[in-house]
Amino acid sequence: MERPLRLGFIGCGEVGAEKHLPAVREVRELEVVAVADVDPERLRSVEARYGIRRVHRDAASLLADREIDVVAVCLPPRLQVSAALAALEADKHVWIEAPIGLSLPDCDRLIARARASGRQVTVGFHMRWHRLVRQAKEIVDRGDLGTIQTIRATWNSPRADDTLPEWRRHRAQGGGALVEVASDHFDLWRYLLGAEIAELFATTVDGRWEDEAAIVSGHMSNGVLVSAVFSERANHDLELEDLRQGGPAASVPDPLRGPRVLPDRDDAQQPAGPARTHGPLLEGAASRPSTHAPGRELSSLVLRSVAAVCAEHPDGNAHGGNAP
Numbered sequence: 001m002e003r004p005l006r007l008g009f010i011g012c013g014e015v016g017a018e019k020h021l022p023a024v025r026e027v028r029e030l031e032v033v034a035v036a037d038v039d040p041e042r043l044r045s046v047e048a049r050y051g052i053r054r055v056h057r058d059a060a061s062l063l064a065d066r067e068i069d070v071v072a073v074c075l076p077p078r079l080q081v082s083a084a085l086a087a088l089e090a091d092k093h094v095w096i097e098a099p100i101g102l103s104l105p106d107c108d109r110l111i112a113r114a115r116a117s118g119r120q121v122t123v124g125f126h127m128r129w130h131r132l133v134r135q136a137k138e139i140v141d142r143g144d145l146g147t148i149q150t151i152r153a154t155w156n157s158p159r160a161d162d163t164l165p166e167w168r169r170h171r172a173q174g175g176g177a178l179v180e181v182a183s184d185h186f187d188l189w190r191y192l193l194g195a196e197i198a199e200l201f202a203t204t205v206d207g208r209w210e211d212e213a214a215i216v217s218g219h220m221s222n223g224v225l226v227s228a229v230f231s232e233r234a235n236h237d238l239e240l241e242d243l244r245q246g247g248p249a250a251s252v253p254d255p256l257r258g259p260r261v262l263p264d265r266d267d268a269q270q271p272a273g274p275a276r277t278h279g280p281l282l283e284g285a286a287s288r289p290s291t292h293a294p295g296r297e298l299s300s301l302v303l304r305s306v307a308a309v310c311a312e313h314p315d316g317n318a319h320g321g322n323a324p
């Protein structure tokens, strides 16, 4: 076996330390050799929990480590692109959380730099790499479901007021259910259906922070209607369902119709733990094609939704708007 890819994490917050680090430890082809975070408490915790000895107080000193092959960028959204550009400059492959950045020019700068560098940039689309979503995609592509008419989702992921990072309270900084949660579903729809989002309507409501809940609906370029409710306040709930025309029923293995498709470590459908959810994002990162183009499209959709929501009701508590 070739030696494992050596990873360095920039950002040890919820995603870096709680989701990806435990997952990556279960993937033999990967080895986390260093982490960086501006918060010394986070570094201490990661060092103690995962035994990672090379800890850096800033990204630059991690990037100077010549042993690192791939840099995972798990920073607040406004810092992501500059960190990824610096990683490319340091001749590393990059794995970057979605959405890539908070402006399309930023996304374009990263894409142009990635193309010129010959390094890979892969975007952390955690939905499209989930093994059950992959299985669902095969079923859809085989035509086992007949003609899909609509997809409907509910994703409630409540967050605690006292530990919520400041950036998550502000839409413009990438916080709220529209940017943080809906974006994953935009990518999921595009991936599952192999079609573009043709029209989108988004409505949000503010609470203690902006866009605590959002409803989105629209249609895809192939005519499928899509709708979803997202909340960072309501109790946990995950549901993803397709409603089809015709098509065979219960005997067909059909993760889309299962009660729980999405990550839940205690769920009987997730016996292999988080590595099966998050690990595949990174496996073979250096040999895979870059995924920055769908990453740009995703950012574009998110930004247009946010702009539509803001334009419709700039000062109100409830916002609604079309993002064609």
Ligand SMILES: NC(=O)c1ccc[n+]([C@@H]2O[C@H](COP(=O)([O-])OP(=O)(O)OC[C@H]3O[C@@H](n4cnc5c(N)ncnc54)[C@H](O)[C@@H]3O)[C@@H](O)[C@H]2O)c1
Binding pocket: 010, 011, 012, 013, 014, 015, 016, 036, 037, 038, 039, 042, 057, 058, 059, 074, 075, 076, 077, 079, 080, 097, 098, 099, 165, 174, 180
């Ligand atoms: N949490 C999720 O479920 C989720 C899901 C999908 C995508 N994402 C994306 O992942 C990224 C990270 O999200 P998160 O929830 O882990 O955020 P977070 O705020 O919990 O963690 C960010 C970490 O970055 C550190 N940091 C800030 N500035 C830094 C700097 N200049 N150098 C080094 N470290 C620095 C912070 O101290 C913190 O530990 C975001 O871009 C987010 O949009 C998160």
